[in-house]
Amino acid sequence: MPAHKRKYRSGKVVWFYQFDATGSTQTNRLLIKGSGFATKGEALDAEAARRMDEKQKLELAKKGHGVDAPLPKTLAALLDEFFERHAEQELAPKTIERYRNQAGYIDPALLQMPLPEITSLHLNREWARLLKNGGHTRLKIERPLSKKTVRNIAGVLSSAFARAIKWGLLTTNPVTNSEPPKPKKRKGIALTPLQQALLLEAATNPWCLKMFLQVSAATGARRGEVLALSW
Numbered sequence: 001m002p003a004h005k006r007k008y009r010s011g012k013v014v015w016f017y018q019f020d021a022t023g024s025t026q027t028n029r030l031l032i033k034g035s036g037f038a039t040k041g042e043a044l045d046a047e048a049a050r051r052m053d054e055k056q057k058l059e060l061a062k063k064g065h066g067v068d069a070p071l072p073k074t075l076a077a078l079l080d081e082f083f084e085r086h087a088e089q090e091l092a093p094k095t096i097e098r099y100r101n102q103a104g105y106i107d108p109a110l111l112q113m114p115l116p117e118i119t120s121l122h123l124n125r126e127w128a129r130l131l132k133n134g135g136h137t138r139l140k141i142e143r144p145l146s147k148k149t150v151r152n153i154a155g156v157l158s159s160a161f162a163r164a165i166k167w168g169l170l171t172t173n174p175v176t177n178s179e180p181p182k183p184k185k186r187k188g189i190a191l192t193p194l195q196q197a198l199l200l201e202a203a204t205n206p207w208c209l210k211m212f213l214q215v216s217a218a219t220g221a222r223r224g225e226v227l228a229l230s231w
Contacts (some may be wrong), residue, residue, distance in 0.1 A: 003043040006035070015040050017047035051111040071169065072215055075118060075157075076111035078169070079103050094231035102153045104132050107147065115170060127154065131181060147181035154180035191217075 016035035022023050026220050034050060037043040072078040086098045110118070110126055130150045132230065133142035145153075156173035165173060196217055203210040 003040050003047060005040070005185055009025055014038070015043035017050070019047065019051065021054065056141060071113055072164075075106075075115060077159075078115060078164055079111070082163050086163055098209045099156050102149070102156050105130060105149075105153055106157075115164065118174050119177075120174045120177040123154070123157070123174055123180075126177065127180050147183040151180045154178070 003015055005013060005015055014035060015037040016033065017037075018031050018033040021030035021032050022215065030109040032050060032054065034043070034046050037046060041109045072081045084101065087099060087124055091099070107126055107129060110122060113122070124148070130145045130153065131147065132144055135143045137143055154175055158173060161170065161173040161175055165190050192195070200210055200213055200217075203213055212226060215221070215229070216223070
């Protein structure tokens with residue numbers, strides 16, 4: 001829901017909108033906001049107009065990326081080209097958002113390296129860095145990333161390098177000879193009918209938890225998919 005209500009101590013109520021700007025990532029979230037609207041409808045109308053303006057700005061910026069535009073020379077430029085020329089046209093919006101978030105973890109020093117100079121050793125060093133302190137908490141405190149997350153980041157880079165080979169920018173994909181971590185395979189375990197009944201019986205708080213678990217058990221859907229359901 002893009003429109004939200006804010007109530008001040010004085011009792012005054014105003015509506016505002018906010019949404020992620022293009023290029024926003026998990027580590028560098030860019031929000032576009034507008035506030036001070038008297039009604040929800042005004043906030044929604046303003047939000048729609050602002051989205052249109054941002055879209056037009058993006059289209060104008062892309063006009064500078066014509067046939068004669070400079071070819072990507074660095075990893076950062078390759079990822080930009082990969083998202084614009086391939087991901088934006090072939091992948092679902094949620095997948096693109098996830099790919100951009102994962103790319104946001106990559107070391108800026110690696111992003112600025114010339115493409116032909118990036119080797120499997122550079123990437124192995126990057127996997128080790130990400131495993132040690134590649135992420136951060138909400139308080140900007142460094143934290144390690146999971147093996148699965150690091151391997152997903154390696155997958156995004158591998159796709160970008162593979163696309164670079166098709167575009168004639170490179171002849172080899174350094175990710176294929178690197179050694180991203182292998183997450184442990186977990187064996188899926190299903191609850192027995194008795195265990196499921198006990199779980200539902202114990203679900204007392206919040207009020208919607210029991211219904212949430214019932215829908216999950218009946219559909220087998222993921223947590224996010226169940227939360228996204230609407231009438």
